[in-house]
Amino acid sequence: MNRLGCHDQCRGCKYRDIPYEEGIRLKEAWVHRALADHREVISPIRGVGEGRTLGYRRRVRLKALHDGSRWRFGMMRRDQLIPLEECPVQQDRVNRMLRVLMGLPKGIPLFMVSITMAQVALVFKDRHLPSVQFPLEELAHWGCQGLWGHTNPSAGVRIFAKNGWHLIFGKPFSFDETGTAYGPWSFAQQIPDLHRDSLMKALNFLSPSQGKGVADLYCGDGASLALWSSQGASTLGVEVSGMSLKMGGINSPSSSLLQGTCAQRVPQIADFLRLFPVESRLIYANPPRSGMEAEVLNMLGEVGVWRMAYLSCAASTLSRDLAKLCTMGYRVVKVIPYDFFPMTDHVECLALVERKG
Numbered sequence: 414m415n416r417l418g419c420h421d422q423c424r425g426c427k428y429r430d431i432p433y434e435e436g437i438r439l440k441e442a443w444v445h446r447a448l449a450d451h452r453e454v455i456s457p458i459r460g461v462g463e464g465r466t467l468g469y470r471r472r473v474r475l476k477a478l479h480d481g482s483r484w485r486f487g488m489m490r491r492d493q494l495i496p497l498e499e500c501p502v503q504q505d506r507v508n509r510m511l512r513v514l515m516g517l518p519k520g521i522p523l524f525m526v527s528i529t530m531a532q533v534a535l536v537f538k539d540r541h542l543p544s545v546q547f548p549l550e551e552l553a554h555w556g557c558q559g560l561w562g563h564t565n566p567s568a569g570v571r572i573f574a575k576n577g578w579h580l581i582f583g584k585p586f587s588f589d590e591t592g593t594a595y596g597p598w599s600f601a602q603q604i605p606d607l608h609r610d611s612l613m614k615a616l617n618f619l620s621p622s623q624g625k626g627v628a629d630l631y632c633g634d635g636a637s638l639a640l641w642s643s644q645g646a647s648t649l650g651v652e653v654s655g656m657s658l659k660m661g662g663i664n665s666p667s668s669s670l671l672q673g674t675c676a677q678r679v680p681q682i683a684d685f686l687r688l689f690p691v692e693s694r695l696i697y698a699n700p701p702r703s704g705m706e707a708e709v710l711n712m713l714g715e716v717g718v719w720r721m722a723y724l725s726c727a728a729s730t731l732s733r734d735l736a737k738l739c740t741m742g743y744r745v746v747k748v749i750p751y752d753f754f755p756m757t758d759h760v761e762c763l764a765l766v767e768r769k770g
């Protein structure tokens with residue numbers, strides 16, 4: 414155990430042993446290296462301050478292994494499970510729920526535990542749910558509002574399959590502090606006020622309103638879609654996960670929603686954008702670490718949009734995508750880095766991009 418009480422072998426928080434501000438300087442230096450071509454428009458990183466670096470993780474996906482006497486939950490490192498049921502970076506109620514689940518019976522095909530705020534999913538590498546007594550009261554006591562069993566015989570790198578969701582107890586979805594509906598599969602940023610700040614920066618830049626069209630790519634549960642729609646803009650959300658899109662329908666009922674990868678949906682995205690004059694075409698994109706798909710970038714070059722807000726979780730793929738956009742008639746107005754994962758070496762960046770001339 415180290416000074417924070419975390420597992421010595423855990424490498425999740427690379428900057429846990431240095432002062433917060435030093436970690437921030439390292440992150441800034443990385444962003445300046447990765448986005449060297451845009452150095453002059455990079456803002457100072459927006460962080461949380463020294464006092465809020467613990468207890469912030471409200472969404473975890475942890476591997477499950479039985480050690481002979483109880484279940485353990487954590488991350489794999491060189492075939493060894495690093496247990497994280499007491500991780501000080503995770504919210505207390507997340508850790509309390511994990512400790513309750515450690516008492517599940519041995520011998521069940523439990524593969525993974527996913528906790529997203531008040532929604533919990535147990536992933537079983539099997540076709541059927543095991544017939545066991547689940548600790549419903551204890552979980553509810555620590556804030557669980559919905560417990561799911563997800564049966565996925567091929568669970569591996571992909572944790573969730575399309576089918577095999579069984580609600581064991583409680584509500585099928587919950588609402589976060591902003592009133593956004595979410596389920597146990599949902600992507601959710603860990604620090605809501607910083608995420609909100611990034612959305613407001615995107616809102617001010619895009620300035621969506623009636624008569625304008627916003628295509629929200631990789632839209633997840635549609636929290637950002639709801640924001641653009643609330644300004645009167647026409648909105649299209651594109652997302653590969655059908656479960657997330659169900660939430661999108663609740664969170665932003667007036668939006669058009671398309672399931673599939675953004676690359677597969679390029680023709681429909683282009684058709685949507687062409688409904689509006691160029692100066693009313695807007696994009697919000699928040700892709701996974703792999704960045705935006707080449708087909709999507711090519712389409713943005715061909716069709717032409719007025720402004721784009723791109724929230725990225727990987728500065729290296731953001732750099733690649735911005736380089737391509739800059740050869741297609743766009744310029745980068747600003748890059749705002751965000752410390753969405755304090756003490757880790759992760760840093761997210763919001764890039765604000767507009768059409769040249």
Ligand SMILES: C[S@@+](CC[C@H](N)C(=O)[O-])C[C@H]1O[C@@H](n2cnc3c(N)ncnc32)[C@H](O)[C@@H]1O
Pocket residue numbers: 600601602630631632633634635636637651652653654657673674675676699700701706726
């Ligand atoms: C970083 S998350 C952002 C989600 C959402 N913007 C939010 O803030 O909650 C990326 C999302 O992209 C989805 N996704 C991954 N690959 C995709 C693809 N090729 N096309 C469309 N969506 C994809 C994931 O399911 C996930 O919901």
